[in-house]
Amino acid sequence: MPIPTSTGLSQSRWPKRIGRLIDAVCLVALVAVVVTVIYGFWLRAIWAHGYYLAVAVAILGAFVILIGLAQQAIAARDVATWRDMAEWQIRAARAKAAEANPSDAELGENLEPNSAAYYEILVGTLVRQAEDEEKAAVRER
Amino acid sequence: MSGDPHLELGESMPRFLSHWLAACFGHFLMVLLPLITDWADVRDATWPSWWWLLLLAASTSLIAAIINANLPVTPREMIKSVALGFALNATLVMLGLV
Numbered sequence: 481m482p483i484p485t486s487t488g489l490s491q492s493r494w495p496k497r498i499g500r501l502i503d504a505v506c507l508v509a510l511v512a513v514v515v516t517v518i519y520g521f522w523l524r525a526i527w528a529h530g531y532y533l534a535v536a537v538a539i540l541g542a543f544v545i546l547i548g549l550a551q552q553a554i555a556a557r558d559v560a561t562w563r564d565m566a567e568w569q570i571r572a573a574r575a576k577a578a579e580a581n582p583s584d585a586e587l588g589e590n591l592e593p594n595s596a597a598y599y600e601i602l603v604g605t606l607v608r609q610a611e612d613e614e615k616a617a618v619r620e621r
Numbered sequence: 622m623s624g625d626p627h628l629e630l631g632e633s634m635p636r637f638l639s640h641w642l643a644a645c646f647g648h649f650l651m652v653l654l655p656l657i658t659d660w661a662d663v664r665d666a667t668w669p670s671w672w673w674l675l676l677l678a679a680s681t682s683l684i685a686a687i688i689n690a691n692l693p694v695t696p697r698e699m700i701k702s703v704a705l706g707f708a709l710n711a712t713l714v715m716l717g718l719v
Contacts, residue, residue, distance in 0.1 A: 507696035510643070513703050517646050520653025524668065534671040538649065541642045545699070548639045552694045556627040 507549075514542045570602050573609040630691045637690040640702040644685035647706025648678035651714070669719075677719065681709045 518538050525531035652674060669677070685705040692698040713719045 503695055503697050506700045510696050510699050510703065513646055513650055516657065517649040517653055520649070520656050523656055524653070528668065528671075531671045534675060537675060538646075541645060545639060545642050545646075548635065548694050549696065549699075552627055559627065 510545075514538075514545065518542065570606065573605050574602075628693050628695070630693075632690045636692065636694055637686050639694045639699065640689040640692065641679075641682050641686035643699040643702035644682035644689070644706030644709070645678045647685070647703035647708075648682055648710045649674075650703070651707045651710040652678075677713075678706075678710075681713065682706050685709060 518535065521531055521535040521538050525535050668674075685702055689698070689702045689705065692701065710719070
């Protein structure tokens, strides 16, 4: 069995809910920092009559940060949805492959989902299923 | 283990830019907090011109951005950049360079 490769920050031992809670608290802190900075620049602008551009730059930066965060969240959700669809397809393919060749399917069950061999076996299963379907279609004709 | 590629370590330009911006905000926070908490004493103090402040923040935050460029863009990681930007500015202030 291959050693599972390190996948950086995704290998968390804490429950997902705590991670989400920390993320939410950090988001509140981040927004507080951004609002404080813009407010401070605004106070300064009222007195100095020269910081208006700094206020504009700070607001622009805040927008870029928020858009970046939102874009990441959307992209992560899309990836998760895509992965769910692919895994559903793969499970169906594996179930079919298990019917045809039981010894091969058991091997796939024991692998780490992050290892390269896992994907090799999954792709192999998918390819075999596609070939079987093609053969079945040819036979029908 | 979700294996989400958006949460894995690795440098990229969007990450660099996001953390650079976050570090700039940390830098600004260090500059502006006294203004908000000590309004009466600081309002007459001499302030750098706005473009000097922005340039200084942009240049010092580059260090923070280079260090944090491999972190994902999540609120949790951005706060670390804010803290690093704040700390870099505090270091400059304590060394008397600003």
